[in-house]
Structure formats: C-alpha cells, structure tokens
Amino acid sequence: MGMKKSIKKCLFKISSGYTDLLYRRPYLDKEAKLRRSLEGELLHLDLVITECCSLKCRDCSNLMQYYQKPENLTSDEVINELKKLFSCLRVRELKVLGGEPFVNQKVLSDVLRFLTGDYSGYVDSINIITNGTILPSEDCLEAMISNPKAKVSFSNYGELSNRQDEFVELCKKNNIDYQVTDDSFYWLDFGRPIEYNESEDFVRRQYKYCYNRKNCNTLYRGRIYACPRQAHGIRLGLIPDSKDEFVDLFDPGYTDKDDLRRAIIGLVRRKEPVSACRYCLNCKYIHIKRGIQEKR
Numbered sequence: 001m002g003m004k005k006s007i008k009k010c011l012f013k014i015s016s017g018y019t020d021l022l023y024r025r026p027y028l029d030k031e032a033k034l035r036r037s038l039e040g041e042l043l044h045l046d047l048v049i050t051e052c053c054s055l056k057c058r059d060c061s062n063l064m065q066y067y068q069k070p071e072n073l074t075s076d077e078v079i080n081e082l083k084k085l086f087s088c089l090r091v092r093e094l095k096v097l098g099g100e101p102f103v104n105q106k107v108l109s110d111v112l113r114f115l116t117g118d119y120s121g122y123v124d125s126i127n128i129i130t131n132g133t134i135l136p137s138e139d140c141l142e143a144m145i146s147n148p149k150a151k152v153s154f155s156n157y158g159e160l161s162n163r164q165d166e167f168v169e170l171c172k173k174n175n176i177d178y179q180v181t182d183d184s185f186y187w188l189d190f191g192r193p194i195e196y197n198e199s200e201d202f203v204r205r206q207y208k209y210c211y212n213r214k215n216c217n218t219l220y221r222g223r224i225y226a227c228p229r230q231a232h233g234i235r236l237g238l239i240p241d242s243k244d245e246f247v248d249l250f251d252p253g254y255t256d257k258d259d260l261r262r263a264i265i266g267l268v269r270r271k272e273p274v275s276a277c278r279y280c281l282n283c284k285y286i287h288i289k290r291g292i293q294e295k296r
C-alpha cells in the first residue's frame with residue numbers, strides 16, 4: 001500500500017469527513033473558469049448505454065439497484081443521440097458506463113467504432129468505466145484496440161471485481177490504455193432517493209460543491225442531465241420530472257443547433273440546484289463500506 005493511501009486510511013479512522021475534505025477538497029473547482037468560457041465543448045460527459053449491472057450494490061448513488069426490469073439501450077438510440085449532440089458541441093472526455101457497460105458489449109463496440117470514423121474528432125478521450133466482473137468478447141476487444149482514444153477504468157471493488165486481473169492482462173497484451181482505481185475503500189452515502197427536509201442553504205451548498213454536477217453531466221435516453229442520479233431518479237419515477245432541469249436533445253422547441261447548444265451550455269453552468277438535490281445527501285459526507293451487495 002502506498003504512503004498516501006496508508007495516511008488516508010489512518011486519518012479515515014479518526015474522521016472520515018475531514019479525510020474527505022482534505023483529499024477530495026470539494027470546495028475547489030479547478031475547471032470552473034474553463035467551464036464558463038467554453039462555448040462549443042463539454043469538458044466531461046457520462047454516456048449511459050445500459051441500466052443492467054452485473055453487481056447489485058445497495059448504495060449505488062446512481063440508483064441502478066432500483067431498476068426492476070433494467071434494459072440495454074440499442075446502438076441506434078445511442079448513436080442517434082451522439083450525432084444530435086455532436087451537431088452542436090464536441091466533448092473532451094466521454095465516459096461510457098451503465099450499469100456495467102460490458103453487459104451491453106454490442107453497443108459498446110458500435111459506439112467505439114462510430115467514434116473512430118467521421119466522428120472521431122468530436123471527442124478527445126473515451127473512458128470506459130467497469131466494475132471488472134466481465135471480460136470483453138473478441139469483437140469488443142477489437143473495437144477497443146481500434147480506437148486509440150479508448151481507455152478502461154476499473155472501479156476495483158476488491159473481491160467483487162473477480163475478472164479484473166484477467167482484464168488488465170488483456171489490456172496490457174493488446175496495448176489498451178487502462179487504470180485501476182485503488183482508493184475506493186469507502187463510498188460517500190448519497191442516501192435513499194426520498195425527499196429530505198434539509199435547509200435551502202444545505203441544498204445549495206451541496207449542489208455547488210457536488211463532484212457529479214461538475215464531472216458527470218449525463219446523456220441518457222436522449223436527454224442531458226446535471227448528474228446520473230437525477231437522470232435515473234427521473235426515469236424510475238422517484239424524483240420529480242422538472243422539464244427545465246434537463247435538456248431534451250430532440251425537443252422541437254429548440255429552433256436550431258445554436259439554440260440547442262446554448263441550452264446544454266446553460267445546464268452545464270447552471271447555478272441553481274436541480275430538484276434531485278433535495279433527494280440526495282452527498283454533502284453530509286457520510287462514509288460507507290463500498291459495494292455491499294443486495295440479494296437479487
């Protein structure tokens with residue numbers, strides 16, 4: 001274990017809240033200025049390709065455990081959404097996730113191939129976020145190899161990530177960029193998706209310092225949301241569907257590409273919390289054991 005990780009673990013035993021503040025420093029928003037100045041680019045975007053997951057984490061902050069009948073999205077749906085988005089904006093970092101994206105390998109492969117062709121200039125990097133429980137098929141491996149911008153990020157849930165080592169070997173052997181997150185021994189508890197009776201001040205502060213609204217704006221089923229929790233909470237009917245708090249890419253109300261682009265940039269720079277923040281407790285800095293599994 002590295003020095004930094006050991007210190008972090010010791011501090012964590014004393015105070016998880018201070019450790020989080022010291023290491024995560026949520027009050028620092030290094031990209032704020034850049035986010036405010038970019039008119040034609042998004043810094044980060046999460047692309048959801050499936051609601052299915054190979055794990056069932058009790059405390060998944062994205063609410064995947066609440067899907068009774070999770071579905072894979074289709075290649076047509078996802079690629080149409082990307083084409084619509086790229087008609088007005090490009091993306092620096094595109095994160096591909098689910099659920100678990102390797103549950104839906106056909107769509108993952110199609111997206112990677114789509115982003116090697118005419119549309120390759122619309123993203124700078126592609127980050128595939130996996131829990132390390134599923135190996136890629138030959139076809140999917142080929143698609144990853146063929147896209148030099150693709151990188152695999154292993155969330156590393158210890159013993160639960162039971163195919164991670166084999167997958168890492170595959171990456172090494174095939175020259176695929178990868179990283180293994182090694183500091184996720186705890187999670188922040190975002191709470192169950194129920195309306196909390198927190199003060200207006202708390203909700204505003206929570207949104208202002210939220211990592212997700214800065215780094216995880218989400219493209220899901222044709223809409224861009226502030227964060228994945230909002231996206232899935234609305235889809236599941238657990239969080240109010242407030243029309244002015246997301247951008248529907250296919251809304252005919254956007255008169256042209258510029259109009260759509262302004263709406264998306266407006267959402268990314270939004271200062272007011274979204275309703276979902278009243279159904280979230282991430283700013284309480286309650287830490288919990290990662291990856292506790294629910295019965296299926």
Ligand code: SF4
Pocket residue numbers: 206207210211212213226227228229230274276277278279280281282
């Ligand atoms: S609901 Fe609000 S506070 Fe919670 S993760 Fe999303 S943007 Fe952040």
